[in-house]
Amino acid sequence: MNQEIHQILETVKDPEIPVLSLVDLGVITEVAVEGNNVLVKMTPTFVGCPAMDYMKAEVETALRQKGYQPNVEISFQKPWSSDLISEKGKAALKKYGLAPPPDNKLFTDLEILENAVCPRCNGTHTELRSPFGPTLCRSLHYCYTCREAFEQFKPL
């Protein structure tokens, strides 16, 4: 990705998780620059994600502010997977108090949700309380070690 465009997109954050840029979230699937025109292809984390239009508008505004003519497309050509979250993104999630998603290679069965690692105390004696949380991309868990509820960014 073009370095300057990359830096601009780094400034656009997930509105629900403000520590995570769209680049680190992995929803930017393609960027093509031609002179002043920038084509950005984005893909939603979940098809029903209500923040998609908002994020698209934020990308357009950020590019326009730097003098570019943006053309942002939503596409399912390269579908999003939680493995596309960068290592930097996963560390930011954990610091924010959200358990990062486990590697999809390990994720052959949803049983793995039962063993989410607590982002506070790193305890593994945890329980899945519900596969649905405050946003489509989070599940609810409970840690028996520190006796606190926590959320995990769902593997997909």
Next chain:
Amino acid sequence: MSQALKELLYKMADDQLILGHRNSEWTGLGPLLEEDIAFSSMAQDKVGQSLALYTLLHTLGERDPDTVAFTRNANQFHNCILVELPNQEYDFSLIRHFLFDTAEALRFEALTTSSYEPLAQLARKIRGELRYHTLHANTWIKQLGSATPESISRLQKSLELAIPYALGIFETSPYETELINQQIFIGEAALQEKWIARIETVIGQTQLQVPDWKTITPVYGGRAGKHSEHLQPLLEEMSEVFRIDPTAEW
């Protein structure tokens, strides 16, 4: 191929939209906070998935998604009757969620290899999301299906009520052969077979009884626009804002 494909996309999109609306009726009323959130989240998923399917239809020349979703009458909808039935008590909503989402997960699984590439792409995406829906359904069916005499008898009663409608999911279209020959979709009969096997596996782990399939008369009609009296009032409520002001944003 166009008519056959459109018919397939319409019935899938309409199923997702109508059940999404029914799920959203649990918002604020769920028997537990977690269930309130679960049905609300599944509503959001389903309405979003219907939008993606209506958007595909729009690229095939149909009207824009909002117009298609909010301006048709009941007889122009192709959803199965199962999804339009009122929520009733939580046991019925849970059984419906289990029966429908099991079928939907298998349908999208089959569509991941569809020869119509835009649908295959979308199916590969939605398949992963639906795993959470079936996980949710299976967890509760297994738990409540073996819990107390009351939970077991309530679920059993709802299962018997819902099964004839659930078989209506697989009402065949006039285009089955075309869809199968062109490798767009495996067809309703093949899907139903997979569904019965999956339903029996989960129910087999509970104290619930699967009814004898041979004795059940499926309730058809939804795919051809013949609905129960429950769909039109649902549509009127769903499209109330749009009908007052089509340009309103909310």
